[in-house]
Amino acid sequence: MPDKVQYSDKELILRFQQGDELAYVELVNRYRDRLINFVFRFVGSFEEAEDIVQDTFVKLYQKKDYYRPISAFSTWIFTIASNLAKTELRKRKRRKVSYLSQIGMEEKDFDIPVEDTTDEETVGEYTESQIQDAIQSLQLHFRTALILRDIEELSYEEISKILDVPLGTIKSRINRARLQLQEKLKHVHKDRRTPI
Amino acid sequence: MDCYEFQDKVSAYIEKELTLSDVNRFDQHLESCRICAVAYNGVKSAVRAIRGSERVAVSSGFNDRLLGRLQREKAKPVSKISRLGRGRRIFGYEPRYAFVSLAAVALIVVLTIGILPDGGGKINPNPLPLSTQQNVNDTFQPTMRSGTPAAPTLVSDELEEDSLATPKDKTLKTPQDFSGKIQLVKNKKK
Numbered sequence: 001m002p003d004k005v006q007y008s009d010k011e012l013i014l015r016f017q018q019g020d021e022l023a024y025v026e027l028v029n030r031y032r033d034r035l036i037n038f039v040f041r042f043v044g045s046f047e048e049a050e051d052i053v054q055d056t057f058v059k060l061y062q063k064k065d066y067y068r069p070i071s072a073f074s075t076w077i078f079t080i081a082s083n084l085a086k087t088e089l090r091k092r093k094r095r096k097v098s099y100l101s102q103i104g105m106e107e108k109d110f111d112i113p114v115e116d117t118t119d120e121e122t123v124g125e126y127t128e129s130q131i132q133d134a135i136q137s138l139q140l141h142f143r144t145a146l147i148l149r150d151i152e153e154l155s156y157e158e159i160s161k162i163l164d165v166p167l168g169t170i171k172s173r174i175n176r177a178r179l180q181l182q183e184k185l186k187h188v189h190k191d192r193r194t195p196i
Numbered sequence: 197m198d199c200y201e202f203q204d205k206v207s208a209y210i211e212k213e214l215t216l217s218d219v220n221r222f223d224q225h226l227e228s229c230r231i232c233a234v235a236y237n238g239v240k241s242a243v244r245a246i247r248g249s250e251r252v253a254v255s256s257g258f259n260d261r262l263l264g265r266l267q268r269e270k271a272k273p274v275s276k277i278s279r280l281g282r283g284r285r286i287f288g289y290e291p292r293y294a295f296v297s298l299a300a301v302a303l304i305v306v307l308t309i310g311i312l313p314d315g316g317g318k319i320n321p322n323p324l325p326l327s328t329q330q331n332v333n334d335t336f337q338p339t340m341r342s343g344t345p346a347a348p349t350l351v352s353d354e355l356e357e358d359s360l361a362t363p364k365d366k367t368l369k370t371p372q373d374f375s376g377k378i379q380l381v382k383n384k385k386k
Binding site: 029037046049057126128134135172174179183185 | 251254
């Protein structure tokens with residue numbers, strides 16, 4: 001591939017389909033950070049997120065011929081990542097259930113380490129972990145739509161294609177996700193203001 | 197605009213997707229309802245917080261690890277079906293789905309042939325059970341021609357004993373055998 005030529009995503013995937021592996025590397029470089037942000041916000045663990053992003057690129061390599069240029073490449077790659085992330089969350093849920101059944105569903109007190117957020121970077125009025133916790137507490141379908149809109153800054157149309165859900169439903173989900181998020185963050189505010 | 201409608205339209209308002217008349221109604225409600233004003237400001241600051249939140253990046257060596265994984269994946273033995281699946285399609289399906297569909301169709305055909313009488317070669321034109329069909333045809337009496345319905349009579353003692361049993365001494369009639377009787381009924385209706 002000649003240097004200093006800015007190929008579009010579609011051109012790159014078409015070149016990769018014809019056997020140009022450098023085009024594949026270029027696509028990886030272009031999308032790895034966008035995908036890690038999306039998946040990290042989705043699953044909440046950086047290590048797991050990185051594994052999922054690796055799986056996404058392995059899938060891209062193996063299934064490159066399944067891509068058809070009728071849709072945007074970004075839509076396709078985000079769909080793969082989103083499906084893999086959902087699968088990971090389902091696995092995690094199953095592991096949690098089997099763990100609970102192993103301990104006999106007894107109520108046990110666990111010492112949860114309290115995170116020291118005093119040095120943490122704040123975004124406006126909230127810390128990073130408060131934002132992340134609030135996102136994580138949203139239901140899966142609200143969380144996915146919200147991350148794609150407000151972190152990835154994708155258009156409503158793209159999100160609708162990625163999640164295979166009608167446009168109106170996507171708009172409604174994002175609105176409801178934001179309303180729920182502000183409710184959760186409002187409590188954070190209250191907790192912070194409460195004198196100890 | 198009421199509070200429900202207001203909350204439904206918060207995102208559209210923030211993203212400037214509302215019509216001018218809706219913007220005016222939204223603004224009016226915003227000024228008059230304190231609860232909705234708090235919610236609106238909360239949504240705005242939440243969106244600002246998410247959009248301004250820290251972006252993460254993959255750790256160093258990500259590409260090397262990925263290429264290592266790809267090498268390992270390439271070294272794995274590939275099954276015959278997977279090999280067929282690389283970009284090829286059978287009847288518009290992925291090979292594995294095509295095989296499963298074909299197997300399902302074959303199974304249905306085999307089961308259907310096995311269930312039908314005479315190996316599925318002939319189709320029974322009458323949905324009644326076989327013994328009932330024979331009973332109906334045997335009891336068809338010429339008295340019907342008179343125009344008054346005949347009183348129900350029992351013709352076969354053998355059938356009375358066990359109506360489900362197939363008479364052994366009677367041969368099954370083919371659809372052609374009934375054609376004359378069907379004609380009789382049609383004439384009677386006229």
